[in-house]
Each structure stands twice: as C-alpha cells, then as structure tokens.
Amino acid sequence: xxxxxxxxxxxxxxxxxxxxxxxxxxxxxxxxxxxxxxxxxxxxxxxxxxxxxxxxxxxxxxxxxxxxxxxxxxxxxxxxxxxxxxxxxxxxxxxxxxxxxxxxxxxxxxxxxxxxxxxxxxxxxxxxxxxxxxxxxxxxxxxxxxxxxxxxxxxxxxxxxxxxxxxxxxxxxxxxxxxxxxxxxxxxxxxxxxxxxxxxxxxxxxxxxxxxxxxxxxxxxxxxxxxxxxxxxxxxxxxxxxxxxxxxxxxxxxxxxxxxxxxxxxxxxxxxxxxxxxxxxxxxxxxxxxxxxxxxxxxxxxxxxxxxxxxxxxxxxxxxxxxxxxxxxxxxxxxxxxxxxxxxxxxxxxxxxxxxxxxxxxxxxxxxxxxxxxxxxxxxxxxxxxxxxxxxxxxxxxxxxxxxxxxxxxxxxxxxxxxxxxxxxxxxxxxxxxxxxxxxxxxxxxxxxxxxxxxxxxxxxxxxxxxxxxxxxxxxxxxxxxxxxxxxxxxxxxxxxxxxxxxxxxxxxxxxxxxxxxxxxxxxxxxxxxxxxxxxxxxxxxxxxxxxxxxxxxxxxxxxxxxxxxxxxxxxx
Numbered sequence: 001x002x003x004x005x006x007x008x009x010x011x012x013x014x015x016x017x018x019x020x021x022x023x024x025x026x027x028x029x030x031x032x033x034x035x036x037x038x039x040x041x042x043x044x045x046x047x048x049x050x051x052x053x054x055x056x057x058x059x060x061x062x063x064x065x066x067x068x069x070x071x072x073x074x075x076x077x078x079x080x081x082x083x084x085x086x087x088x089x090x091x092x093x094x095x096x097x098x099x100x101x102x103x104x105x106x107x108x109x110x111x112x113x114x115x116x117x118x119x120x121x122x123x124x125x126x127x128x129x130x131x132x133x134x135x136x137x138x139x140x141x142x143x144x145x146x147x148x149x150x151x152x153x154x155x156x157x158x159x160x161x162x163x164x165x166x167x168x169x170x171x172x173x174x175x176x177x178x179x180x181x182x183x184x185x186x187x188x189x190x191x192x193x194x195x196x197x198x199x200x201x202x203x204x205x206x207x208x209x210x211x212x213x214x215x216x217x218x219x220x221x222x223x224x225x226x227x228x229x230x231x232x233x234x235x236x237x238x239x240x241x242x243x244x245x246x247x248x249x250x251x252x253x254x255x256x257x258x259x260x261x262x263x264x265x266x267x268x269x270x271x272x273x274x275x276x277x278x279x280x281x282x283x284x285x286x287x288x289x290x291x292x293x294x295x296x297x298x299x300x301x302x303x304x305x306x307x308x309x310x311x312x313x314x315x316x317x318x319x320x321x322x323x324x325x326x327x328x329x330x331x332x333x334x335x336x337x338x339x340x341x342x343x344x345x346x347x348x349x350x351x352x353x354x355x356x357x358x359x360x361x362x363x364x365x366x367x368x369x370x371x372x373x374x375x376x377x378x379x380x381x382x383x384x385x386x387x388x389x390x391x392x393x394x395x396x397x398x399x400x401x402x403x404x405x406x407x408x409x410x411x412x413x414x415x416x417x418x419x420x421x422x423x424x425x426x427x428x429x430x431x432x433x434x435x436x437x438x439x440x441x442x443x444x445x446x447x448x449x450x451x452x453x454x455x456x457x458x459x460x461x462x463x464x465x466x467x468x469x470x471x472x473x474x475x476x477x478x479x480x481x482x483x484x485x486x487x488x489x490x491x492x493x494x495x496x497x498x499x500x501x502x503x504x505x506x507x508x509x510x511x512x513x514x515x516x517x518x519x520x521x522x523x524x525x526x527x528x529x530x531x532x533x534x535x536x537x538x539x540x541x542x543x544x545x546x547x548x549x550x551x552x553x554x555x556x557x558x559x560x561x562x563x564x565x566x567x568x569x570x571x572x573x
Contacts, residue, residue: 028448219435
C-alpha cells in the first residue's frame, strides 16, 4: 500500500503522464487529466493508424483496423450526406454484438451525433419507448430487433422521420421497405477522410438506458469528456498498480516482474453486450485505443469461449462473475490452453472473495481484477486487481484520480470518515444528466455528486467496500432490474390486487427476480399466464423466475407501504 501511494503521487504530479488539473465541468469544479484528448473522434482517428492489425474477431469472421476504418468512413459519410445527421442528433443501434455495432458506434460519434445503445433484450413496447424518448434520425438494427420494431415503424415515422438500416436481416429489408447495410455501407467507395464535425467535450457521445425506479427506463447521457476520462482512469490503474508492484518487489530485495512487450497485441474477449458500459467503455474503447483485438461471440457459451481463448490467445477476459465461474468450472478448462490469460474478472456485479482466490490459484499467468462503476459514471469509479485484490478481496478498490467520493445518510448529510453510508461520486465521468428527465437528474446529481444508491464504507487506505444496496433493485447476472418497473408491469394484469418484487439468491446469476402476488377476489391467474402477460411488456430477464400467490394481504407499515423485507424473509425461509 505504501508503494501504491508513492506510485500514485508520481504519476499524477506536474509533468507526469497523468498530471491533474482543476477545471469547471458543467458548472462544477473538479479534477481532470491535463492531457485528456477533447473527443472520442480523436481516439478513433489515432486507432485507425493500426491499419493492418486484426481488430475484430466475430466467431469465424475477422476484420483488420483498415477494413473497419473503411466501413466507418463510409457509414459516417452516409449519415451526414444522405441522412442529415450531425452534432446534436442521435443514431440508435439495436443488435447483438455484431461487428456492425462497432462500426455504427465509431461512425456515429465521429459525426458529432450520439449513439443510442438500445438493450437487445427489449420487447417491442420497450423499443418503442426508447425510440420515442430518444428520437433518433437513424436506427441500425439486426434482423431480430427489426422484427420487433417493424410493426411500429409507421407510428414512429408519423411522429418524426426515421431511417432504418438493417443488419444481417436476410430479405426482411425489402419486405418492409427499409435499407440494407450493404445499400449504405460501401467500404470500397469510402471517402479518404471522415466528414468534418464540430464536437465539444461535453457533448453527448452515447445514451445508454438504465432501468427506471419509477417504471420507465432513463437515458443516461454519456459525454465525450466522460468517456475519455474513463479510458484514462483505466490506463491509470493499469500503470499505477504495475509501478507499485515493481516498487514493492525492489523494496523486498527482488526484481520487478517482467512486463509484456510493447509490440505484443492485447486480445480482449467481450462476452457481455456492447449496449452496456462494461463491454463498450471498459473493453471496446481501451482495446481500440491500444491497437488490441476484440473477440465477439453470437451468445455466451463457456465451451465456445474457451475455444476462442485458446485460438485467439485472449489476454483479457472481462465479464460478469457468473461467466468467470463458468469458465473455471467447465470440463474444457483443463483441456484448453488458457496460458495467454493475463487478467480475468470484470464488473456488472461484485467478484465474491472466494472467486478472487480461485482465479488467483487457478489462472497460471493471470490475475483477478474488478472494477466498480455504473452507467452513470461512464464506466469505472474504482479498480482493484492483482496483489491488491488478493489482499483486499472484499473491496472494489480505490476511487480513480478524477473522482471525489463522499458518504451521506438518508437526509444527504455528509458522514464522517469511518462511517457507512450512501456512496456519492463527483468527476468528469459522471453523466450530463438523464435525457428528458430534469427531475430525475436533479434528484440523483447534486452539486456535481451522483448518488450511486449503494451503501459503502471506505478503509484507511482509501479502498471502497460496497456493503449493501439502497435502491430497490435486483442485480441479475450484471443486469440491473428495478423492482418497481417489474411491479408496474405486473399491475397491468387486471387479476392482480397487490404485488411486491424482490431479489432472491441464485448461485449462477447472483440474484434472480421473485414476486409475491395477491389476486382480486374471484380472479384466476397462473404462473404461466403471468409470464405470458409480462413477455409482451418487459424484457425476458426482468420476468420473475419464481412467483408466490398469497391468500392474505401483504404486510404494511404505518404509512401503508408494503413491508417488502418482511415478505421476502418469510417466503425465502
């Protein structure tokens, strides 16, 4: 820990690579990296120089940086010249982790427009909400998502013009009169440069939707500055932890650990969806910046993942903890060559201490790693890995240099050091706000501090421990499921009189969704009927996996609110 503090001070000092400076961002004073590039477009222009390196591997498909750059230039030109997209506009992307997602992302933000990353699990109703709320000029969708949105197109276009580009959709584009990807993206005819664009550091780069505490999702506005700051925080932790480890080795009379050759290409596997900050901001972006290769798959399958880890020489695996567990426990683990793995871990949920020890003991050359963050922070707030993680396996690590952190009580009063309270964070990575939700923005972001809704404590070394959750939310395999959203959907069934939704422990996913219902007198509703009803209204992962039908009213407190904890404790017992 002493060496970590020394390395931290050296790297953030005047003239150092991660020198800090103070500036006003969106009306609040905060620390920023002095050398931070002004926009994500600049990062793509830098990365395009890797030209001949492999960039994207999708199953058995392979694309170089030059090949993707040609597609990005072609699509960016089409967005600007054909569809009138520019600064302040939006382009929605709704698809699996196809290479076209990556092309659409870079092409859009390079025009000054913002990407709307639509949850690929969304139902037709949820997609309609997201499209009406974000009002994109263009929607890029794969065949599955296109089938869900096709019946809505006339209604959506009546409200505002909407062009649709279909990806891997077969003959569907002709049937519903939308454009096919090949009709728009013609890399052989791509202009030599990206179209000019005016981009401010605090313009929206991306809008990712979070489940809403009041029933409707909220569009979190991630800025260019926020994305760049997250990238530099990721680079900082890698650098400072490596330097501290080397200092500790020398202090102990040994030699610093060997570092990888600068010519070696890092290979990232992204098993989680690109419509989340975990895969997009914390994997795709750093991979791109460093000229790495990113491995994408059609769906999560541990056997296929191990096959690709061996084939591609994956160095960095980052998914939700469930995925790490399934890799280590799979029969093929011992049969596949996983010696290339240098880091295995991820985010989206806490890496349990036993898993940290298991990774440390099982992965020969690799180290366990984690990060704590949210959509609202563009990615990581904290990071922990290697010896630091093994020493403090229950901690998600210290806050990165651009963040101020504080703990508050239920009334918002700042608590003294050593207390346990709600974790609030301030820094350039915090979102600009929630799209079309000024009240929600004002409630969650005060004086520049975003209230994470997580209960935390901070030790004497500055390492943060998440001990509980303040928001009424289920964390299912890295997906946030807000109980109120599921309750709202259940209440649309006329048979339901009362309902509470809560998390139930699950060995594989961490938590599953549970619901306790009271029906109106004389009403009939089966579990299958309920699931069919919800399947038309909310994404599959939000539908309760276990349902209790109760014969008596739900318990209430003095204010008439349901006492959810009492219901949960009684039913799980």
